[in-house]
Amino acid sequence: MNNWQNFTKGFFKENPTFVLLLGMCPTLGVTTSAINGLGMGLATAFVLVLSNLAISLVANSIPDKIRIPGFIVIIAAFVTVVDMCMAAYLPSLHESLGLFIPLIVVNCIVLGRAESFASKNKAIPSMLDGLGIGLGFTMALTLLGCIREVLGSGKLFNITLYSENYGMIVFVLAPGAFIALGYLIAFINRIRKTN
Amino acid sequence: MEYIFIFIAAVFVNNIVLAQFLGICPFLGVSKSVPTALGMTGAVTFVMILATLVTFIVQKTILDPFEIGFMQTIVFILIIAALVQMVEIILKKVSPSLYQALGVFLPLITTNCAVLGVAIMVIQKNYNLLESVVFAASTAIGFGLALTIFAGIREQLELTSIPKGMKGTPIALVTAGLLALAFMGFSGIVK
Numbered sequence: 103m104n105n106w107q108n109f110t111k112g113f114f115k116e117n118p119t120f121v122l123l124l125g126m127c128p129t130l131g132v133t134t135s136a137i138n139g140l141g142m143g144l145a146t147a148f149v150l151v152l153s154n155l156a157i158s159l160v161a162n163s164i165p166d167k168i169r170i171p172g173f174i175v176i177i178a179a180f181v182t183v184v185d186m187c188m189a190a191y192l193p194s195l196h197e198s199l200g201l202f203i204p205l206i207v208v209n210c211i212v213l214g215r216a217e218s219f220a221s222k223n224k225a226i227p228s229m230l231d232g233l234g235i236g237l238g239f240t241m242a243l244t245l246l247g248c249i250r251e252v253l254g255s256g257k258l259f260n261i262t263l264y265s266e267n268y269g270m271i272v273f274v275l276a277p278g279a280f281i282a283l284g285y286l287i288a289f290i291n292r293i294r295k296t297n
Numbered sequence: 298m299e300y301i302f303i304f305i306a307a308v309f310v311n312n313i314v315l316a317q318f319l320g321i322c323p324f325l326g327v328s329k330s331v332p333t334a335l336g337m338t339g340a341v342t343f344v345m346i347l348a349t350l351v352t353f354i355v356q357k358t359i360l361d362p363f364e365i366g367f368m369q370t371i372v373f374i375l376i377i378a379a380l381v382q383m384v385e386i387i388l389k390k391v392s393p394s395l396y397q398a399l400g401v402f403l404p405l406i407t408t409n410c411a412v413l414g415v416a417i418m419v420i421q422k423n424y425n426l427l428e429s430v431v432f433a434a435s436t437a438i439g440f441g442l443a444l445t446i447f448a449g450i451r452e453q454l455e456l457t458s459i460p461k462g463m464k465g466t467p468i469a470l471v472t473a474g475l476l477a478l479a480f481m482g483f484s485g486i487v488k
Contacts, residue, residue: 123466126325127410131318171378178371186367201319204370204417208410210322276316277477284470288462 108227112234118211119242120290125211128202129243130279136259139247140240141195142202145184147236149206153177154220154232161221173216174207181206211239249282250274300431302487307435309483313411314443315476320411324444325469327405334448337405338441342434344384344406345415348377349433352416353426373416378407411440447476 118124128146133139156176164172185203188196196203206212215235220228251257254273256264272278311317314324320341327337352373360366385403388396406412415436419429450472459468 123325126321127318130321171375174374174378175371178374182367182370185370201414201417201421205319205410205414207370207374208407208413272478275481276318277474277481279318280470280474280477284463284467284474287470288467291467292462 105227105230109230109234112231112236112238113241114238116235117238117242118235119239119246120287121294122211122214123287124214125209125239127205128209129246130283132199132202133243133247133250133279134254134274135251135257136244136247138195138198139243139245141192142199143236143240143243145188145199145203146206146209146211147233147240148184149177149180150212150215150232150236150239151229152180152232153212154215154228155225156180157216157220158223158225158228169221170213170217173213173221177212177216178207211235246279246283246286249286250278253282254278300428303428303431304435306487307432308439308442309480310485310487312439312443312480313414313436314440315473315480317414319414320409320440323405323409324440324447324473325466328444328448328451328469330452331445331448334444335441338437338444340403340406341409341411341440342437344377344381344403345412345437345440346430346433347384348380348412349416349419349429350426351380352376353419353429356420369417369420373413377412377416381407411436443476443480447473450476 112118114121116122119126119129125146128142132142153173153176157173160172160176161169181204184206185196188199188203215232219231223231248258250273251259252263254269254271254275256262256266256269270278273282307313313319314321323337323341327333355372355376356369360369360372381403385396388403415433419432422432424432451469454468454472463471
């Protein structure tokens with residue numbers, strides 16, 4: 103598989119949210135608005151690229167038995183970096199994402215890529231794989247964030263499209279997340295079948 | 298009285314799965330039948346209480362005095378991973394029958410974000426030790442309640458005819474949405 107395929111497979115063919123159904127907690131938890139979805143997606147993508155790079159470089163020198171704890175420590179280090187940078191430069195986004203930033207550590211996508219791709223491949227393909235999967239995740243989160251924000255509060259990226267009074271508030275609350283994602287996955291399955 | 302408030306808030310009002318979106322993976326993954334759901338609940342309850350207890354003590358006796366709070370994420374996840382391993386080994390030795398029942402679910406729990414989530418939440422909410430343990434136990438019960446109800450619904454769902462495109466994950470998510478809507482009825486009981 104060449105580098106271009108490593109990069110692009112995350113967008114559609116192996117999209118982590120819609121096809122592999124990984125990382126559901128942040129997908130449902132933070133997508134109350136498009137901005138939050140975008141921020142969370144980019145934070146995860148950043149961790150994915152760097153952890154994939156680091157793991158592909160050191161994977162051979164980690165004994166097989168403590169492989170998983172080793173990967174988790176590397177991932178947790180990068181998550182801490184993201185957490186502290188975001189708290190310093192984007193405090194309002196950090197506030198609204200809250201608990202979900204430290205929880206990137208237990209996001210199955212990151213550990214999944216480390217185990218199934220980065221530990222077996224060289225540095226450059228691993229980074230491209232991380233970037234592709236990360237951007238695919240960002241795309242999915244932003245899309246779901248857009249849908250929930252438009253239906254729920256009549257805004258898109260904080261620009262008012264129609265009066266908030268006509269918005270269906272349930273889409274901003276918890277139940278709307280499940281229902282919107284359910285229909286979105288059904289829709290994407292349909293597109294994938296026809297292709 | 299305070300503890301009853303924490304209990305009701307964690308089980309019904311701020312249900313960990315349906316209101317806070319933590320632990321969705323096991324919620325969707327192991328909710329095909331009621332017995333497996335109960336097994337998972339048992340394992341999660343056990344690990345969650347133990348993990349919260351240990352991480353709380355580590356936070357108060359090591360991280361706070363030495364002012365290395367930024368190490369929280371790394372330290373907590375390592376403690377949880379080690380704890381799960383230890384529980385698995387001890388359980389295998391001490392009670393093989395319990396190990397048979399919970400064993401399959403134990404490795405899955407390391408990546409259950411609800412466990413790490415509760416450990417961090419307890420510190421953020423500034424609870425004391427007893428409050429933390431009550432909170433962890435109630436959260437685990439809330440998780441079990443949501444999981445068991447959902448498993449029951451999914452067992453019935455197998456018998457109904459569902460539009461082709463909605464089969465599998467989509468219908469499960471919409472069902473979870475309706476369940477979350479029902480749980481919203483509890484909001485406002487406790488702040």
